[in-house]
Structure formats: structure tokens, C-alpha cells
Amino acid sequence: MSVTHLDHVAIATPDLDIGSTPYLALGLHPEGPDEDVNGQGVRVRAFMVGETLIELLMPTRPDSPIAAYLEKRGPGLHHTAYRVADLDAEMTRLRAEGARFLSDAPAPGRAGTRVAFLHPKWGAGTLIELVEHLRGQAGFDGTGV
Ligand SMILES: CC[C@@H](C(=O)O)C(=O)SCCNC(=O)CCNC(=O)[C@H](O)C(C)(C)COP(=O)(O)OP(=O)(O)OC[C@H]1O[C@@H](n2cnc3c(N)ncnc32)[C@H](O)[C@@H]1OP(=O)(O)O
Numbered sequence: 001m002s003v004t005h006l007d008h009v010a011i012a013t014p015d016l017d018i019g020s021t022p023y024l025a026l027g028l029h030p031e032g033p034d035e036d037v038n039g040q041g042v043r044v045r046a047f048m049v050g051e052t053l054i055e056l057l058m059p060t061r062p063d064s065p066i067a068a069y070l071e072k073r074g075p076g077l078h079h080t081a082y083r084v085a086d087l088d089a090e091m092t093r094l095r096a097e098g099a100r101f102l103s104d105a106p107a108p109g110r111a112g113t114r115v116a117f118l119h120p121k122w123g124a125g126t127l128i129e130l131v132e133h134l135r136g137q138a139g140f141d142g143t144g145v
């Protein structure tokens with residue numbers, strides 16, 4: 001099987017503390033400190049639920065995809081992300097099936113991951129991310145190695 005886990009569910013928010021309120025009330029705790037992912041123009045706060053993260057995304061600059069999303073749609077569900085063992089192989093496989101990726105190559109994600117996004121039109125109206133965890137990293141499951 002190509003996808004091994006629902007890796008994370010991402011929520012766009014203009015303010016990480018305000019966005020955290022429901023998750024703290026649910027009894028969840030942030031996974032370590034907030035992290036800036038500069039290539040995406042976001043600051044991330046993550047909450048673990050079982051084997052899946054809730055990823056709160058706040059824009060750090062006006063040209064961030066999250067700033068554009070908040071401007072057009074307001075705070076809310078931004079994307080779902082699926083873990084794969086070999087992202088390059090998965091991109092090649094899906095492209096051969098006509099999938100439309102938003103970049104030619106994977107980009108750096110949170111916590112040392114590599115990520116790639118599929119166009120929301122291909123995702124039947126939702127933005128889908130594929131994530132590859134590196135060997136030895138939390139979440140790496142060895143599949144396909
Ligand atoms: C923290 C790092 C990393 C991780 O480790 O997990 C991340 O998650 S980073 C997350 C932020 N980065 C990204 O989202 C990168 C990929 N996104 C993009 O390239 C753009 O956001 C986009 C998806 C191409 C949209 O860009 P936009 O300028 O808004 O383009 P359009 O307005 O033309 O949108 C096209 C079409 O898609 C609809 N849309 C846009 N965003 C979403 C969304 N999140 N979910 C569902 N649909 C979305 C938009 O409404 C347009 O639809 P139509 O109006 O029907 O054409």
C-alpha cells in the first residue's frame with residue numbers, strides 16, 4: 001500500500017494561541033515548541049492525537065499560502081496529509097496516473113519531513129499533501145526500505 005498513515009490534519013489560523021483553544025480544551029498538548037517552516041511562510045504548532053497530528057498553521061509573511069487562504073476563506077480546515085515511505089516514487093506513480101502536483105519536487109516540511117501538495121481540483125475540492133519522514137525520525141515506520 002502506498003499510503004501508510006493519516007499523518008496530519010492542518011488548520012489555518014491567524015493566531016496560534018486562539019487556534020489552540022479548542023485542542024487545549026479537549027485535553028491535547030503541543031508537541032514541542034512552535035516551528036517556523038520558512039519555505040512555506042508558516043509557523044506551526046502541532047498536537048498529537050493517536051498517530052495523527054493536528055497542525056495549526058499561522059502565516060509569517062503576506063505571500064504565505066496560509067495568508068491567501070485566510071484572506072479568501074477565513075480560519076478553518078486547510079489540508080489533509082498522508083504519509084508515504086518513498087515520496088519520489090509516489091510522485092512518479094501518481095503523475096503517471098495524471099495527478100497534478102503543485103511543485104516539480106518535494107519541499108522541506110515540519111520536523112525534517114519532505115512534502116508535496118496535489119492541486120485541490122485533483123483532490124476533489126480538498127488540498128492533499130504527501131509526507132515522507134526520514135529514516136530514524138519519529139513517525140518513520142521503515143515501510144519500503
Ligand atoms: C508546515 C509545513 C508543511 C507541513 O510540514 O505539513 C505544510 O503543511 S505547509 C502548508 C502551506 N503550504 C501550501 O499550502 C502549499 C501548497 N498550496 C498552494 O500552492 C496554494 O495554497 C494553492 C492550493 C495552489 C491555492 O493557491 P491560491 O492562490 O489560493 O490559488 P487559487 O485561488 O487559484 O486556488 C485554486 C482553487 O483551489 C481552491 N483552494 C485553494 N486552497 C484550497 C484549500 N486549502 N482547500 C481546498 N481548496 C482550495 C481555490 O478555492 C480555487 O478553487 P476555485 O475557485 O474553484 O478555482
Ligand SMILES: [Co+2]
Pocket residue numbers: 008010055079081129
Ligand atoms: Co501540512
